[in-house]
Amino acid sequence: MRVLFLGSGTSTGVPVIGCTCPVCTSDNPRNMRLRSSVLVRTEKTTLLVDSCPDLRMQALRHNLTAIDAIIYTHEHLDHTAGFDEMRAFCWHREDRLPLYAGSSCLAQLRRMFGWAFDESNTYQGYIRPLAHDHAGKPFVVGDIEVTPVPVVHATVETFGYVFRAAGLSFGYVPDIAELPETSFPLLCGLDALAMDGLCFPPHRTHLTIDQNVELMRRLAPKLGLVTHCGHRVEYTQLQKYLPDFMIPAYDGLEIDCSMPEAERETRP
Template sequence: MAADFELTFLGTGTSIGVPVIGCKCHVCTSEDPRNQRTRSSVHVRAGDFSVLVDSGPDLRAQALREGLTKVDAVLYTHSHVDHVVGFDELRAFCWHREDPLPLHATADCMATLKKMFGWAFSEENIYRGYIKPDPQIIAGPMTFGDLTVTPLPVEHAKAETVGFLFEVPGLPSTAYIPDVKSVPPETIALLKRADTLIIDALRSLPHPTHLSTEEALAIIGEAGVSRGWLTHLGHENDHHELEATLPHHVRVAYDGLKIRG
């Protein structure tokens, strides 16, 4: 029997989050909880395996909100601060482990992690209670029990960036690409294996390193998925107003939303 699958949106916001500090726009002052967006991250559970994607600055609050107590591996999309700077919060997931915590990242991202958090990767890191990382360079599909995770290379600014395709036999598959400006043909081909696509849609206006709403919808269409979810949303997006403009099979993600398969 295949493992069950659950993806939780820990955060759905852009790098500065929503509300934005000092902003009084109608989204930042909205009483709709769906307009309150912490930095983008998801948690995936497949059977007994618990996988975290990125360790952003809001990880502690996100984990407490969702009752997250166990992580078996961390996958990194890229090395930008809003996806890695909550690294120190990972120690809470190491306290009850005997083995180091596997961290899967591209070579570029792993180099940044080692530079930013050198103490954790040092051979002198022998103290119980500290993060004990097991660095793993992403070189192809990864398996966690019944869950297969395939990296999805995309273009986003100058950082080497990947999304991930989550597949469990017998269940709908889900692709997650929170930061992207363009998707190469080989990744589009991989996305055609997905039933659901979660994708960056920063705002309606064009942006040099992120997809606009229109661009995200075009990729959802090209991938041919049956369901699309928009994430990595800026304060230009009111949840209700944006969702009212979308095709019936595309929705706006929000913090705490769960997708089950």
């Protein structure tokens, strides 16, 4: 099982429009962050997590032409606004594109893109989703088992996910302010875990870098990754700041869950 980071930035993306700060004007491509999204894939199955506003660019960049399902973390626009770009994943399939989300996100998607969910939507040129409300319960797509992990984030129902295939595990929690104790065991001891680290100062709806590291130490993945970063987080500084078992995610990073420690060896 491999994980490709299509985007690793917060809702504004980095650089932020109009900003002249050192990160937004940096020459290092690892400081350029499209909105957060990952592709989780095995030989048989390709899952996209969230359809961010940069999905078109991400698909072109990585020659992504087909997915087996789309899975949503929550309804915020930086995770849903690229919904219509998934038309391109529907042109070549006869059946509907499986879509998994919690109840609240699914209701919001139905409000925003009602035409797509309409039973009369049969035109091959539109996105034709087959909606599944996972209701927080584990589900299977192809050869990947997916476990929703309820987390606290802003005021909307939000899930992280754990993906398991062939004995390997990857956890993805891009937006989180707090991990409920009941969700803690679901994220413990994974091969790799990528989690929200928006910035250094305290934030109401996201983990800070230090809160991320503290939580990572308790959850003890083989490899911990920080994602969903804002423009106050400089890649090289963050890389030096993180403990040995952790790295910053960056756009285009691909990890092999069978040897996540390989990524740690690329540290300076």
